[in-house]
Amino acid sequence: QNPSLSGPKLIAQSADLMDKIIYKIEHFESERALMLNALTHDIRTPLARLMLLCEKIQDETLAEKIESDIIAINDHLTKMLNFTQKTFSQEAVTEISLYHALEKLSQEYDSDKVQFNAENSMAKYLVKAQENQLLSAFKNLIDNALKYAGNCDIHLQLKSPQQIEVIFSDNGPGVNETSLNTLSRPFYREDSA
Numbered sequence: 001q002n003p004s005l006s007g008p009k010l011i012a013q014s015a016d017l018m019d020k021i022i023y024k025i026e027h028f029e030s031e032r033a034l035m036l037n038a039l040t041h042d043i044r045t046p047l048a049r050l051m052l053l054c055e056k057i058q059d060e061t062l063a064e065k066i067e068s069d070i071i072a073i074n075d076h077l078t079k080m081l082n083f084t085q086k087t088f089s090q091e092a093v094t095e096i097s098l099y100h101a102l103e104k105l106s107q108e109y110d111s112d113k114v115q116f117n118a119e120n121s122m123a124k125y126l127v128k129a130q131e132n133q134l135l136s137a138f139k140n141l142i143d144n145a146l147k148y149a150g151n152c153d154i155h156l157q158l159k160s161p162q163q164i165e166v167i168f169s170d171n172g173p174g175v176n177e178t179s180l181n182t183l184s185r186p187f188y189r190e191d192s193a
Helices: 008-054 060-085 098-106 120-124 131-148 177-182
Strands: 094-097 114-117 126-129 152-160 163-169
Touching: 008 060, 094 098, 094 131, 098 114, 098 120, 098 131, 098 152, 098 163, 120 152, 126 131, 131 152, 131 163
Parallel strands: 114 152
Antiparallel strands: 094 126, 152 163
16 A cells, blocks of 8 residues: 555554455465365275276286376375375374384385395384374385385484484485475475476
């Protein structure tokens, strides 16, 4: 409005304007969440039908690949919903052994491609975490390493009595140094294509 206004009237107008902006943002977020819920439901219905059709495919190898893709799509839909609804924060924090969790996780992969390295003594160290969310993040790192490099080495070590370090390494091309600060953004990809 008129930039020459000053004093309490301007403060009242600013507060009113901020209230309107906050309402619009909250309304937009609510509409977006509703649309995403509807889209997710609409996508999961044909995915469920596809899963049933997979049972009729004679070629078992092909059927397993298709089922794996369907499960991956469902997982991505769940992650998107959890992110928009913030339900990921509702998981209880528990004490877990990273040694046992990573050992079990690495066994889900081909041992020639994913290697887990840690001293047995690491099993006694516990961390407080949302286990499913942490393992989902670890799985994502492994999957990306396999996708872009074909291998993943996981190292678990004690840095200090209060600090455990988990290192995921691979022989891939790496990430552009200018992109390092943006890697923690949800759903970020260095190559937007």
